[in-house]
Amino acid sequence: MNRRTFLRGACGVMLGLPFLESLLPRDAKADPAGAPRRFIAFFMCNGVNMxxxxxxxxxxxxxxxSFGADRAIAPLVGYRDRLLIPRGIHMAPRGYGFDPTAGDDHMRGMGCKLTAQPLLEGSRYPDGISLDQFIANKINPPGTPALTLMVGARTPTVHGHISYKGSEQPVAGENNPWLAYRDLIGVRDLEEEALVRLTKRRESVLDLVSAEYEALLKKPLSKADRDKLEMHFQTVRDLEVDMGNSGLIPRALSPDRAAEIEGIDPDTVSFDAEFKKIGRMQMDILALAIASGATRSATLQWGSGAAGPIFRWDGMSHTYNHHKLSHGNTKDDDSGEEVAGYEEMLYDIDRWYMGEYVYLLDRLASYEEGGATVLDNCAVVYMNELSDGKRHDFRDLPYIIAGSCGGYFRTGQYIKVTAQSNTLNDRDAPHNKLLTTLANAVGCTEDGGGPIENFGSFGKPGEFDELKA
Structure with a gap:
């Protein structure tokens, strides 16, 4: 059995396992450099309260x-030593019509963010592959794409997509956790019996792989690895119960929750009222997929550009959706009235997203591997469509990198990457250099060997060396 493998069970079900050091050859057990490095994009829309x-x-x-009580990033204080916050990055191609590309600033903020490619007339989709799919092509098992997840309503245009297989080839993020989970365990396109057992009989995927699981437990595993397996399987159990209680699975998986079977209809997964609940499920699935080696590249997109939910939870009781608030106006086209106190509402939204970011970091940090954690071997990048949403600004973009990606990044730092005194500029720090740096951080190479020189067709070649350890 490899250090990172799958349990294969009845009906073709597969369940990935976390890194198990006990199963490594004796001479490899102390080699944390052997752990895989991963990329995750944690993506929001409509800018922030700068x-x-x-x-x-x-x-x-x-x-x-640095994480004062008045800062949106305050919830991240516990991770300060594992964060890297670059400052002064502008998008390439640039907004405001400065560079030749189709689409408006919202479209460019979505389609260009992970591609650094121009949008094409007609489709308004970018002319190239996105970083997540590029990484998957380079370092995932052959034929395994990046995991592409979404929370909320998906607009069927460039506003609703950040992942691309190639020129004008958008990848729709899966916004139904039950379908994403079925893909993860390998049953969406396999035997119907598996779905019957998982739904009508209220069995767990753990039941379907029980034989191999019992065989695994008979191996000489360390206590740390046994604890890790128990945590991994408890995560699976909890996720299944959550999905069952929400109605995303046709029958509840937990017998003691049978009365809550109905829950939410799968057709409501994109509704604002389900935004937080679905988001937590998606992050659980993402963490399982990354920790088990199902993929080494993933995106999680919260909402669509020029849209977004009406935040009415966790102390927020807004009347207007995120896009309207980003403009401080009651109408999407700014033809309405100013929304009183909209800056404070935007701050509350930014801070809420930071809490969800922390939730994902907590999940990844809970998996240990090779003397580190899965988080330490990741670059989990908070990014946004815009900086100042009211101005549709493409300059001084908000980025946060969590995890050193196996020691590649210089964490615990707040670093200005532009040589200009004012970070609100578009002169010398294009975001394609960050994409190039991330591609190299996870171990991508040019087809002929050597590091990636330039990701995307806009911007400048090279990396942000200031960010590297």
Missing amino acids: ARFFPSTSYGALTEA
């Missing part, structure tokens, strides 16, 4: 003071 987003301290080491 006045309260970035650290409140000077450039350099991140401290508790």
